[in-house]
Amino acid sequence: MRVVMFGFQTWGHRTLRALIESEHEVVGVVTHPKSDGVNERIWGDSVEDLATEHGLPIIFRERPVDEELLDELRALDAEIFVAANWRTYIPESVFTLPPRGTLNIHDSLLPAYAGFSAMIWALINDEPEVGVTAHMMDATLDAGDIVLQRAFPVGPRDTSGDLVLKSMDLFGPITVDALALIAEGRQDFQKQDRTKASFFHKRAEEDLRIDWTWSAEELDRFVRAQSAPYPSAFCFHRGKRLEIVTAEVSAAVYGGTPGRIFYREGDGVAIVAGPEARRGRGRGLLVKSVRTESGEVVSAEKYFKHMGGYLTSRP
Structure with a gap:
């Protein structure tokens, strides 16, 4: 034809x-x-x-x-x-x-x-x-x-x-x-x-924003969906934008307030996540690497020098 x-x-x-x-x-x-x-x-x-x-x-x-x-x-x-x-x-x-x-x-x-x-x-x-x-x-x-x-x-x-x-x-x-x-x-x-x-609809900046009340499993998929070559999923740490480059579901269950920077697990840092977090019924998102506002990609081990504090959806 x-x-x-x-x-x-x-x-x-x-x-x-x-x-x-x-x-x-x-x-x-x-x-x-x-x-x-x-x-x-x-x-x-x-x-x-x-x-x-x-x-x-x-x-x-x-x-x-x-x-x-x-x-x-x-x-x-x-x-x-x-x-x-x-x-x-x-x-x-x-x-x-x-x-x-x-x-x-x-x-x-x-x-x-x-x-x-x-x-x-x-x-x-x-x-x-x-x-x-x-x-x-x-x-x-x-x-x-x-x-x-x-x-x-x-x-x-x-x-x-x-x-x-x-x-x-x-x-x-x-x-x-x-x-x-x-x-x-x-x-x-x-x-x-x-x-x-x-x-x-088309993806836009707002669609990249992390909501820590999502389950760790949902967030894991979200990070993989918003990864290279596309713009990364992001949140804020101490008022500054922080992109989550690689992550996975934690092995352990972590309870508390969603977004809490909680515990070092292996070569990652576990962030409390999920609608059932306060009841201790969900795993955390194990962050492996991040990108800072300057564009530098670093391991979570290196970036999070201390546990405690929160990752938030907005500054």
């Missing part, structure tokens, strides 16, 4: 590479202009560079909403569009333009975790598995019929970075496999059960 791909960053790069190597003909690429955003620096493989390397026509847009773009797309005469990490709204006038519609690749097992930052939210919420969905685009974001899904388990110490990298490996193969089904003329794709749908 003749394909136009809408994509950006590493997700788009891997998808475009798979399309180029497939039996399909890529007749054009729509991508965002380069910027200096944080995410672009983290996952910066360039769709533009790959398209240029292969002599493909490139169209740049932040938002694909103008009549000039529609004219350019009509001239490419594609049978289907593919979207992979396209970060702005694609209007119906665009996604319905090709005769076979638009295939979108989303980094969750839809209908759950539509929207943004799916891997981070899924890890925080203790999902046993995550994955990627290839679905037909419709007027509701991430709600179209499912063509294919691929899942993989969440490991006991996985970080969000680990999950994102694993999911990226699926973008190219699931795109090519889904296009094969569409090329066969298949239309009996799975309707999404909207009663099971969930829609999540």
Whole structure:
């Protein structure tokens, strides 16, 4: 099939590479202009560079909403569009333009975790598995019929970075496999059960703030979800911002007030945590390393020179 791909960053790069190597003909690429955003620096493989390397026509847009773009797309005469990490709204006038519609690749097992930052939210919420969905685009974001899904388990110490990298490996193969089904003329794709749908917003500064009334198990996942290459989870110590870089659940149960810097356990420092902390019914968060306001990463053993005092959610 003749394909136009809408994509950006590493997700788009891997998808475009798979399309180029497939039996399909890529007749054009729509991508965002380069910027200096944080995410672009983290996952910066360039769709533009790959398209240029292969002599493909490139169209740049932040938002694909103008009549000039529609004219350019009509001239490419594609049978289907593919979207992979396209970060702005694609209007119906665009996604319905090709005769076979638009295939979108989303980094969750839809209908759950539509929207943004799916891997981070899924890890925080203790999902046993995550994955990627290839679905037909419709007027509701991430709600179209499912063509294919691929899942993989969440490991006991996985970080969000680990999950994102694993999911990226699926973008190219699931795109090519889904296009094969569409090329066969298949239309009996799975309707999404909207009663099971969930829609999540982008992560922001407030979403990184530690709440010590969460259980140690929840906080452990939260720290792993908010870890490199993403911004770290943070709290405050003596009025200064302190990021928790690595941590795990303590071996022992620690009771008292949530946030109390309590006890040295092995090579970490146990912080009292959880809604049942005052009753002594929960383990603590064993902090292993932290990042100070100056940006220095140090071990918890070195940073916490004395026990006592509190880590707080606000200064």
